[in-house]
Amino acid sequence: MDIVTSTGMFNGEEVAVLEEILNDYYTNPKTTYVLFDTVVDGITVGFVFFGKTPLTERCWDIYWIAVRGHCQGKGYGMELLKRAEQYILNHDGNAVIRIETSTRRQYDHARRLYERQGYREAGRIPAFYGCDDDLVIYYRGVGQESLNPGDEQ
Numbered sequence: 001m002d003i004v005t006s007t008g009m010f011n012g013e014e015v016a017v018l019e020e021i022l023n024d025y026y027t028n029p030k031t032t033y034v035l036f037d038t039v040v041d042g043i044t045v046g047f048v049f050f051g052k053t054p055l056t057e058r059c060w061d062i063y064w065i066a067v068r069g070h071c072q073g074k075g076y077g078m079e080l081l082k083r084a085e086q087y088i089l090n091h092d093g094n095a096v097i098r099i100e101t102s103t104r105r106q107y108d109h110a111r112r113l114y115e116r117q118g119y120r121e122a123g124r125i126p127a128f129y130g131c132d133d134d135l136v137i138y139y140r141g142v143g144q145e146s147l148n149p150g151d152e153q
Helices: 002-007 012-027 076-091 105-116
Strands: 033-040 043-052 059-067 096-102 120-130 133-141
Touching: 002 012, 002 043, 002 059, 012 033, 012 043, 033 076, 043 076, 059 076, 076 096, 076 105, 096 105, 105 133
Parallel strands: 059 096
Antiparallel strands: 033 043, 043 059, 096 133, 120 133
């Protein structure tokens, strides 16, 4: 929770949702969520939280990627995204990965990260989160292709 609050990107409701799903992750032995973190000099600097999408054959959702505020811009987010992608590929060679995000300015860097990694915008819902805050849905099929950015999907 400290990592999420240190980013300054998430509002109180978002933090509460994360706390709820992390509680499920740590207490429910049947959870389908997966959590990877990155530790530097004994300090957790970031995490990615993802899982198989319920009621789908091959879709996975990346729910959260967060990197401590002072550690952003050093490649930790990309590293976490790649680790999640590799895990998904290892568990489902024909997977589709979905990421939902906001159009708020503070998410510009995250959206560029997804696009550099080969994610495509599947659609958006205007004013989903607020008056000037759309929901953007990205996807990437990993199939039999490599996970290198720029690969045609």
